Amino acid sequence: MVGSSLIFGISIWLVAKVFVLLALVMYIVFSLVVIRQIKLMLETVDMGLNLLIRFIGWGHFLFAVGIFVIALTIL
Amino acid sequence: MPDIFRAPVVHKVSKRLSIEGLDRFSHSPFSSFFYLPNSVKFIGKDSKEKIILFLRRHPITNIGWIILTIILLLAPAVLSIFPILSFLPENFRFIAVAMWYMLTTAFAFESFLNWFFNVCIITDERIFDVDFLNLVYREISEANIDQIQDVTVRMGGVVRTVFNYGDVLIQTASEVPRIEFSSVSRPDLVAKVLRELRVEEEQEKIEGRTR
Numbered sequence: 001m002v003g004s005s006l007i008f009g010i011s012i013w014l015v016a017k018v019f020v021l022l023a024l025v026m027y028i029v030f031s032l033v034v035i036r037q038i039k040l041m042l043e044t045v046d047m048g049l050n051l052l053i054r055f056i057g058w059g060h061f062l063f064a065v066g067i068f069v070i071a072l073t074i075l
Numbered sequence: 076m077p078d079i080f081r082a083p084v085v086h087k088v089s090k091r092l093s094i095e096g097l098d099r100f101s102h103s104p105f106s107s108f109f110y111l112p113n114s115v116k117f118i119g120k121d122s123k124e125k126i127i128l129f130l131r132r133h134p135i136t137n138i139g140w141i142i143l144t145i146i147l148l149l150a151p152a153v154l155s156i157f158p159i160l161s162f163l164p165e166n167f168r169f170i171a172v173a174m175w176y177m178l179t180t181a182f183a184f185e186s187f188l189n190w191f192f193n194v195c196i197i198t199d200e201r202i203f204d205v206d207f208l209n210l211v212y213r214e215i216s217e218a219n220i221d222q223i224q225d226v227t228v229r230m231g232g233v234v235r236t237v238f239n240y241g242d243v244l245i246q247t248a249s250e251v252p253r254i255e256f257s258s259v260s261r262p263d264l265v266a267k268v269l270r271e272l273r274v275e276e277e278q279e280k281i282e283g284r285t286r
Contacts (some may be wrong), residue, residue: 013164020170027177034184037210041192044205044213046116047104053188060184067173074166 017075024068031061105191107131108260117196117203118215128197128268132190132258133240140186147179195256197268202245204254216254218247220276226269228262245269 038057042050102109109115109129120126151172154160160168189207196203202223204216223245230241241262245254259265 013167016167020167020174023174027174027181030181033210034181037207038188040211040213041188041207044118044215045192045194045196047112048114049104053191056184060180063180064177067170067177070173071170075170 013075017071020071020075021068024064024071028061028064028068031057031064035061107133108264115196117205119217120198121200124201125199126196127199127272128195128265130195130197130256130259130265131193133238133260135234135238135240136258137186137190140183144179144183144186147182148176151175195259197265197272199272202254202269204256216251218245218249218251218254220269220272221280222248223269223273224248226266228266230262243269 035054035057038053042053102112104114107130110127112126112129115126115129117126160171163171192205192207194203194205196205199220201217201219206214206216208214225246227244227246228241229244230236235241235258240258240260243256243259243262243265245256246252247254256262256265
């Protein structure tokens, strides 16, 4: 990380990290809403593909959590 | 005490329409024109109600978001030629690309869900139009078959004519005055099915077989 870029004694990359993590938290919330949406959709119409669609929804959520953990670690 | 009169047991005849060519359509869950789907259930379905047609938008209507998804997926590779993100440290660059793919995944998945779950259902008793307008809001319009007053098929444009899809506008006497099946495959066949169901419903009313 470039440590020399300071504004009022605070590294801009630290600020950037906080913003990135906030954005990723918001994305995780969004992926939870998608799971809720899938539940609502499957309650409305059931076409025998419930498992696959639920799996994709949870996969998407885990992907978002994974990126958050990686960002927390490497930034 | 002996029965003086015993009403006949009323059973709705399992409808199988006499329209030619309905059986040849795909029975895949991803099909946009599904005749007599046995595996499909929907909210508020009566146990004796039988789904005649299950429709969703023609697959060609997905071409826009599919092309956009491919462009979005290829963009980081193409843009890596130009040093746009070169001012960022390596770790930030990696997270930026990962977030880009994450947003692309969300866009593609949402577009797919929007196509897959916005469906139109014609049963032997009712018609349904299921619309998911945003993430958690759904709208279900329904009308009984005998409340259908007029069916209009709207087709136009080169793409719609080539791929044989269009809108079916249904005027009803129910609380929802108009139900629209948008961009469905073979709209003329859908209108024909509705006409036949209406005739059959009238016949059932005359014979006293209505549920």
